[in-house]
Amino acid sequence: MVLTAEQHHPNIKVFVSAHKRATFPEGKSILPVQVGAANAAIRFANTLHDDEGENISAKNPCYCELTAQYWAWKNEDADYYGFCHYRRYFDFTDTPHKENDYGEIIDSYIDDHALAEYGINDEAIARAVDGWDVITTPLNDVRRIGGFSNLKQHWAADEHLRLKDLRHMYDILCTRHPDYKVDADAVLNGRTAAFCNMFIMRKEIFFEYNEWLFPLLDEFADATDFSKMDVQTTRTVGHLSERLLNIFIAHKQRTGAHWKIKRMQCVHFLRPDPMTTLEPLGTEYGRIVPVVFAADNNYVPMLATTIYSMLKNASTNRSYDVIVLERDITDENKRYMERFFAQFPNAAIRFFDVSRYLAGFSLTTSNAHISVETYYRFIIQEALPFYSKLLYLDCDLVVNGDIAELYDTELGDNAIAAVPDIDFIGNLNMKNGERAEYVNKQLHMRDAYGYFQAGVLVMNLDRMREIHTVHEWLEIASKPGYLYNDQDILNVECEGLISYLDYSWNVMHNCAGRVNGVFDFAPADVYQAYMTSRKAPKIVHYAGFDKPWKNPWCDFAPMYWSYAQETPFVAQMVAAMSGVERPVPSEHHERAIAADSPIRKYVDVFAPTGSKQRELMKVMARKVQGKR
Template sequence: MPFFSIVIPAYNNDEFLPGCLESVLAQSFADWEAVVVVDGSPDCCGAIAKDYASRDPRVKVIDKKRNEGVHLARTSGVEASSGQFIYLLDADDAIPAEALQQLHDALEGADADMLHFGISVVGVDVDEGERRSFESYINKKVETLEGADICAAAFSPEMGYLQDWRVTQRVYSADLLKSAYGVMVKERLGRAQDGYEYFVISTLAQKQVTIADLVALSYYYGRGVNGAAALGVEKFIKSAQDFQAAIDAIMSYQSSLPGNAFATEARGAADKLVQLLMNDWHARLSDEDKIAVIPDLADIIGRDYLSIELMRFVRDDAYALWCGGGTLDGSSPLWEWFEVARELREGLPQSGEYDAMEAGAERHLQDNYTRFKAWEGYAKQPVRIFVSTHKPAQFFESDILQPVQVGAVRSGNTPIGCAFMDSTGDNISHLNPMYCELTTQYWAWKNCDAEYYGFCHYRRYFDFGSERHEENAWGEIMWPYIDEKSQREFGLDDENIARAIEGYDVITTEFKDLRDFPADYETPLEHYDAAPHLRIEDLERTMDILKEMHPDYAEDVDEFLNGNTSCFCNMFIMRKKIFQDYCAWLFPILQRFMDETDMSHYDKEMLRTPGHLSERLLNIFYRHHMRIGAGWKTKQVQCVHFVHPEPKKELAPASPEDGRHVIPVVLAADDNYVPMLTTTIYSFLKNASMSYFYDVIVFERNIMPSRKAMMQEFFSVFDFARVRFVDVGASIEKYNLVTNNEHISLETYYRFLIQGLLPFYDKVVYLDSDLVVEGDIAELYRTKMGDSLIAGVVDVDFLGNLNMKHGDRMDYAREVLKLSNPYGYFQAGVLVLNTKKLRAFKDVDEWLRIASDSTFIYDDQDILNAFCQDRVTYLDNAWNVMNDCGGRIANVFSFAPAEVYDAYLAARKQPKVVHYAGFEKPWKTYRCDESERYWKYARETPFYEELLSLLSGPVVPPPGPVLPPRAMGENNPLRRVVDPFMPPGSRRRELAKSVGRALRGR
């Protein structure tokens, strides 16, 4: 009994059979037999096989008179095999000389009935990239598999089709293979037979070992029906029938297994086979034939499969076009495929998979078409100002200001919106680390046509406004956001830009006198030398190159470097002829510098030297033409620097995969409040029901990215929640918002934005960031709102002030807030917002215009009470228990109506939220009331040490029950002025009173 039996079906491949058999005979391991199954072949395969058999008795021939196909040929070969292990080999492939010896050695100690080996892929008329990709996938390393995992690895979509199902890339125990082929169908199968055969084999196997670096097959990719050779309609339809026959055989076999075993894998096999067939449709048919085969293909594989696969191609091709910087006009075949898929879908049951494919396809088609129309509009502009960007940014609505993605080739050509990509056409995108924004300039020079060419950056623009703007010490206008307001302010609309440029030849930023800068340099030469990451010898070398290439510029070089003025940022606008002359002058100089400079040890900023040099060269080019009287009409404008150029993020509702109900929770904070914010979120998540999913949204303006990342990593342990951040700076920038209370920050107004920024949520929980949650936030969210706009806890502090003798809080409540029932005033630190009703009640602009009124003492809290009165649902007091700040329980809260005060005291015993609403905070004072609850959560956050470092204030003495003497009566007119700025109990108020008493000798 030989160790190996090698089964070789042969049909119409007499060209390759000799090479195959020679590779077998050349094996260093000799204990084998070769069973050549000549499958009714009309060529010379039979004669060749018999000739080899006559020369070597180890070669056996089965000569079939009728062709039955590879599957039945293998079946015959397996039945006739006598070896311990069986190797299935195609006649157009070969075995490396040491393969059988290596397989023998590996099998000896493996105790496995199947060994998956590696292959060497030899490309035959296929693209080298495709060959490498196939070889990489087919030789994937997989751990040893046992039992049902063997089948799942090849056929389960949940496992990601971890391993191939090629029957010729494995060697099998004879017992396994004979058993498997014994239960397989005894009828012809076509091209997809490997999928069926391996499905049966894998369900019977007990153990598979994979040794990817044991190369035991030379596979000629492209011979036969595989590869990328074109197919006609007839051949493709035959292939489709073969694939469907394999699918039917798999399903029939699986249905015969007990307990519905391997049902998931059978469905996965069918899905994958259809995908493979459709890949041939996509790659090997002409566009005309693709449409021609649709009716027959729908009959063979079904409309369900076909519609899904068509949409998959539309989605993937549209996305590939998007990433490649291509455009999609109305003539693309993708539109036709899209419509055909939708027509096929009519009348079929709803499919989540199809719906997802269609949504993705439609989105990518629309994105491509939108970009096509944008680029079409850009190309028509006589003035084109290219805005360089390396990352997503907010751009102005403009046809003249045209974004260009720099270094696109280095970012994997992942597009940024409708921006051009500097990696298309004639380009130097790969040089972006050295050339910076010059890759845009080069791209525009080589690929665009315009009357004027201009260049700026995603955060720096020209100021074409009618008025001069204040600059910082470095000569830049600093402005927060790119929005409609700034577009008007700086004249960056198309009409104004065209008007500002008309008639000029060259426009630059202003030439600044370096002696006015707050730095120790006076000349451009000293300025360059002062830069820590720039080398003066690079500048000197470049100037020498310039003088050598253009001797007439020598005077301009010296005058510029030793002068006192320069324009900056490499921003300019030039007429076409001047721009082309400038580029033809500039880029050869920089290329000489690159050729003559060793930059191998430069740091990242040093690598940008050519970009820095070009800024100086622009100045020299300009000066030269001014000196020689080129007749240019020129203008200089200010440069505006946008501090926050980040794009406005389109928010979307959370959609947890497990379908849990979403509870949105909104908080507001700045960077300084991150430790407190983290503590609040942590407290509520730690006590929240895991039956829900919590969409935690933080409204902010300036939280550092590193701190956001730290928070998100910390909260990632809660798989029933996500934390995300929304920059709301641009939303409130146009309003004059101030606060009238020293311990109330501007972030308090952010709650007015919730209804507008989260239009997809009809109910939202809002929490201040100076509290901890001890209860289940889901219980709070489930509050029934009815027609109420808002739900909150009655404010015991405000009600206490209402009842104070000689106080004016009642007058304020009635006369300013216009409250019909002042005792219904609620505290706004914990709210449930009926955002659906609120949107119908007032829009965000109305709320913020009201908030701009400085009349209100407690800012947004007063506003909400004033305008939401009579439409409030009152929460249990436990949901907002304010701590005893400055003795306010005895001195203020106790004046509240008895029922309210008693309810507060009862809630204080078992609070669901403890709110540190006053000036005494746990992180500010050691003896802050209820601080132990706070630190219970804070010490488990990553910002614990930062909170501790804030504990540098004075120790507050234990609060006493007696009110201190009043420095100013409640009915004193000055109270209206003093109260908003020094609230009763605040540190500022107490300090003022102590000074007054000292002066009076108390």
């Protein structure tokens, strides 16, 4: 009988330890395991669990991902046993990728592109693993991490790891296995090691390793009082196993094992969390008015003010689905807003992370007062597939009318309803001709006098979906040359498909005296309509650099503050206006910033490997630690 190539493949199981929900790659050889399941408040539905069968799941706070290793040892059968983490995987390709100082490839999301880039699939795993005895992450030099002379110094520099614990484990090892002393000395006095507790081993080696490892760890744990330790120090057992893995391999190779050892790169995903999705509101909400905003964490006070003004003037006979597109609004700020807006029982406030949609696109703006959040409206049509029509509002405005009236605007087959942009139109009539030239050279609009202001939109999503996909919208947005970014793009791509609203729905304030310096250049009927709208504005839009939270004397500022003062964030707005900067929490730069620390991604961005900034940080770290 001739075996097929598939039948020749060994049974490889790569267990992925996870203590929180994550995006897991699919494949027969990739098995997610919820660690610490015995103590978990929520049991994951799409993973194995380390508290089934023979297990040490309850020891997870001390043993970390080793509870998955123990569980696999006792309950699973395979030719190869491998271990990764929910945010760290091996790169199973032969293609070298750029690493940071910690020997990791940094990437963002676990998506189809990343899985293909790093070969995280059954076929690539089989090719990479078959024929090897042991696979680990690359040997990382601790001089590269922080200028440490050896692994003991590297351990001691961590504020949460105690040198006496490393010595205790050393004594246990040397007592139980005197022949390992020379290898322990070589590893701990050396400068390189494979970290992260990631490895793949043949079955017989894996079993031998566990039979050697867990008695050592258990003896240490049994003799250690964890009751007064902080969370990180409690994880000492897991840190010790990282060093013991290197000692075990070093000993076996020195004593003639002659294992074929392979070092594969480790890829660290900064955002392994599952992609968030929104569902339609329940039928209990009745006639729904969906309203979408886009903001970042710094803009939360202004976002809250806008939403509050809208809901305070909204009809009590309608329900409002308030959706905030964001990437970094803190859970704390979300809770503050949810509690504050609970006073409106006919409104739901929801948050949607757009990061995955924007990954891979280089989006910038041409004006300092325009943020990249302005592009979020391009993803609405895909992120909210259950809506055919909705409102989009900027966050630098207040609503004085019933927003349901705006939502009920009939669009027919048009894509958008909006107010003409009197600022842009006024510029078209100026003698310098700059705006007219911009229209001719960049926008190529048939009638630029129909240019609309995009801060207040009624959107026909079904029609928008016909015009472009989200990917196409973002590709256009990535192109340079636009003065007003997404607003220009919407005007160009939707020209001829616009319903024009009354000016009262988007009354731009008098920023830098533009009413009598720009607006009055617009055609007479446009200017007169705008001036009339100022007397009874349904929405006041603080478009431009002159904002009421920066200048309380700006046009329509008292109206703004009448709403802002009732929000939970008014003190922050007043402090910022008074020149009081938000405090930045101090951070410690340790021997190696914790693997899951959010600081690491910022270090990699602002002080990349090999840069002067990185070297300066290392020098500073050594000085803080008393090193030279």
